[in-house]
Amino acid sequence: MKRSRVTLADVAAVAKVDRAVVSRVVNKDPTLSIRPETRERVLAAVEELGYRPNVAARSLRTSRAHMFGLFIPDFANPVYAEIIKGAEAEAASQGYVLVTGSASGAALGDYMDRIGQGRIDGLLLAGTGDESGLIAQLDRSAIPWLMLNNRSRSVKRYVILDDARAAALAVEHLVRLGHRRIAHLAGPSRADTATRRSAGYSAAMREAGLPEGPIVAADYTPAGGAAAMARMLAAPERPTAVFVANVASAIGAMEGVRAAGLEIPRDVSIVAVHDLELAGYLNPALTTVRMPLGELGRRGVALLAGLKPDDTVAEVLAGPIELIQRRSTAPPP
Amino acid sequence: MKRSRVTLADVAAVAKVDRAVVSRVVNKDPTLSIRPETRERVLAAVEELGYRPNVAARSLRTSRAHMFGLFIPDFANPVYAEIIKGAEAEAASQGYVLVTGSASGAALGDYMDRIGQGRIDGLLLAGTGDESGLIAQLDRSAIPWLMLNNRSRSVKRYVILDDARAAALAVEHLVRLGHRRIAHLAGPSRADTATRRSAGYSAAMREAGLPEGPIVAADYTPAGGAAAMARMLAAPERPTAVFVANVASAIGAMEGVRAAGLEIPRDVSIVAVHDLELAGYLNPALTTVRMPLGELGRRGVALLAGLKPDDTVAEVLAGPIELIQRRSTAPPP
DNA sequence: ATGTTCTGGTCAATCGTTTGAACGAAAGAC
């Protein structure tokens, strides 16, 4: 039984009050003074008719949509799943709906056009951003936005994690095991996280008094990791351990090690950034650095909720970063 | 420079025409007859001011939001990533925005309340549905909806894949390799896909004249798969091959085999449903059955776009289902 | 008795777009 939609007026008629009263009751307007008996009548009518406010009308009037957008480059990357979950939870607790979309580059602009004006109250951009064009578009659109895990060259509007510290944790772990030739399988140079992790690697190596091993960049994908590892192992002086910038590329990197006829961790130790359930089930189980990705999503939404279009935000999220030791790291041969 | 929002009236003023003309030009109304010169003037004004229609006003008037919803149980399951991608692409090509949310059980109802009335034009429900309550809610809400990869007991509104055929492909592959004791690591019994794959397994075994090996159910997660495999290998008559209902549980199942001191594929062959890039990078690389998940998402949106609230849909998507042979299957010992 | 404050509401304008209807001017029919 599909009843035609119920409006404020319908409820008002049943409850025998003005629409205004219904609206104020539904929204718990504190300035409303009302007899308890009347309020009951209104709530009963709402219940009886199954009234749900029409979002379009409401947001036309209030110019707030109670919806946030989140863009990620690719749903297939499970790292984003955690960010999404955190963001969704926080949005829900603030009464917002989160719309997550995947798009990058030019497609982002199209997406924004389809989103249109007034549909979302704020935007989160996660992941590698080829943003130049989009940011200009956003700045004219009067909606607050924020980059997640990524910084914009032009504007201070971001929340990031302490990637340098994550890298240090990984490198220190390898050093403690006795490794001295520690290579770095970095992320794509356009990704801000990659730069920060590489910087962290360099700093930690310097700190330990070790020379930087070979550094090879790769996309955050298994295929990228495999190819990069192949190149890395072809070099004359083979590393005994590799710090991989991302778990997805690490999965490929592990295959790259096997393809070279070597064994993990006997010949080469591997440690990667980002923990996933999956990491524990790889063969061998992958040692990782866990980052508070869910918290990142949460915090992004929380900030967005209180952000003015012109505010600046530059936050390094202080959350637990810890090494999860599994079986892919061991002392050098 | 954040300009306050631009409305039709602003554009109309600049172009020196009525708002109605601007609206009709923007929407390419075919009933409008207009001097080319005037149209030019309007388009120029739109461009100059950067006008974007206000979605709230538009959908209040037209009662269409140009937005679809898609619910999945969990973003962490990469199988859904493909469905989302397909659905998003199709939605985009029809000028719709897709809002993907994860929620299950009671949370789904809350989510629907936050979505409100009039925000979305249709809803796709993917994955294991504990839906009883939600479906009642949906049926009163006058919005068309559809289940993806999953059937509802009560209403004929679904698109599914040919899971029986996928199971048959997997089993036939094992039979061809010479296996006779083929076990089945099934999905959770509440999942419709699990039931269909199990049925396909049984039929294929009967077809091959083989007795059904042990059947153990597990959640579609690595942890579930590992536990189930442990139980399965504890049985007296060990299978030489296992057909796993889902790639996520297969990852755990592989670890379960190793934990039992056995080797894949020497002692046990493994084949699972759903291909992922990841599967090729496991150790050993996992043999899978590829299903057209992207197509499923695509088709779901396409159907939704032309669906009336009361239409019924019951479609088994005919798409390419193929076995991807890798290294986790081999002849029995 | 008169003025003031409070209680419990009602009125009506407004948000920005869409769209059926109307309308003045020009063109064509007879």
Next chain:
DNA sequence: GTCTTTCGTTCAAACGATTGACCAGAACAT
């Protein structure tokens, strides 16, 4: 020259909710 069409455009009424302003009656103070 008048009548009907057609063209190009304008008018104005919705859509459904929000919210500042207003108001009738009761209660209270002086």
